Amino acid sequence: MDHAGHTDHTEHIEHTGHISIREGGADDIPAILGLxxxxxxWLVSRGRTGQWGTKPWSTNPNAVAMVEKYVTTGAPWIAxxxxxxxxxxxxxxxxxxxxxxxxxxxxxxxxxxxDRRFAGRGVGAALLAHAVAETRRQGVRLLRVDCYAGxxxxxxxxxxxxxxxxxxxxxxxxxxxxxxxxARHL
Numbered sequence: 001m002d003h004a005g006h007t008d009h010t011e012h013i014e015h016t017g018h019i020s021i022r023e024g025g026a027d028d029i030p031a032i033l034g035l036x037x038x039x040x041x042w043l044v045s046r047g048r049t050g051q052w053g054t055k056p057w058s059t060n061p062n063a064v065a066m067v068e069k070y071v072t073t074g075a076p077w078i079a080x081x082x083x084x085x086x087x088x089x090x091x092x093x094x095x096x097x098x099x100x101x102x103x104x105x106x107x108x109x110x111x112x113x114x115d116r117r118f119a120g121r122g123v124g125a126a127l128l129a130h131a132v133a134e135t136r137r138q139g140v141r142l143l144r145v146d147c148y149a150g151x152x153x154x155x156x157x158x159x160x161x162x163x164x165x166x167x168x169x170x171x172x173x174x175x176x177x178x179x180x181x182x183a184r185h186l
Contacts, residue, residue, distance in 0.1 A: 017082035019126045024076030024088065031078070031085045032067055033058040035113040042116055050177075051148040051155075070110045077130055079114070079123050087114035087123040091131055095144065098173055099181060102142055107135040109145035128162045132186060141186045146170070149180035156180045 024032075037056040044054050057063035070076070074092035078085055090111045094101045109131055114123040135143045147155040149169060156166055164182035172179055 019079050019081055019086065019121065019123060021077050021079050021126065021130045024071065024078040024090075026068075026072055028076060028078055028085075028088070029067060029071055030058075032071065032076070032088050032111065032113070033064065035085070035088055035115055036063070036067070036111075038115060039113050048151055050150045067111065074110065075134070076111070077127060077134075079127050081118055081121065081123070085115070086118045086121070087127055088112070089127040089131055091134060095146065095181075098179075099146055099170065102144065102183075104142055105140045106142040106144055107131065107138065107140050109143065112145070124158070125162055128159075132163070132184065136186050143184045143186060144181060146179050146181045149178045153180070156182070 036052075037058050040052050040054065040056055043049065043051055057067070070090045070092060074090040076088065076090040079087040079089075088111060089109060091107045092110060093105075093107065095108045096110070109128070112124060112127060114127070132143060135141075143164075144167075145159060145164060147159060149156050159182045160166065164184045166180055167183050168181045170179045170181065171177060
């Protein structure tokens with residue numbers, strides 16, 4: 001399940017700098033978990049607990065293990081604005097075990113999150129554009145992602161605005177989590 005989320009803090013940071021994207025690594029795991037902790041708090045504050053529940057990821061051993069796995073076996077990317085971590089995304093060669101792999105080479109987006117303090121700056125879109133460029137650079141023509149499709153399907157619409165097309169729906173391992181797979185052919 002793609003963990004596209006957006007963290008929110010009560011303050012908004014005004015920055016004049018541009019978004020820079022760098023390779024991430026294991027040292028970034030605490031910052032990535034922090035982004036997801038903020039995303040959970042933001043979702044909870046809006047009564048949207050269906051996506052990730054109510055507990056911070058950093059206190060959930062399964063979430064921590066998942067972040068560690070993807071970051072250490074995939075290609076993590078960190079977006080920064082003026083040196084502050086503003087978002088993250090990890091690319092791998094395949095989806096998680098809950099989604100069937102494609103019948104062709106693919107890159108898969110995992111762990112997309114951005115800090116709501118940078119809302120409106122295009123951090124998520126910049127990370128997705130970077131994922132497209134990386135996928136093309138590697139000579140791969142298919143980029144996929146999956147996300148929470150519950151509530152008002154806002155995440156599905158977000159990915160569609162960023163060039164993805166909804167392909168197949170699925171239900172998460174708990175039998176209740178509504179998911180959507182999206183693809184972008186390059």
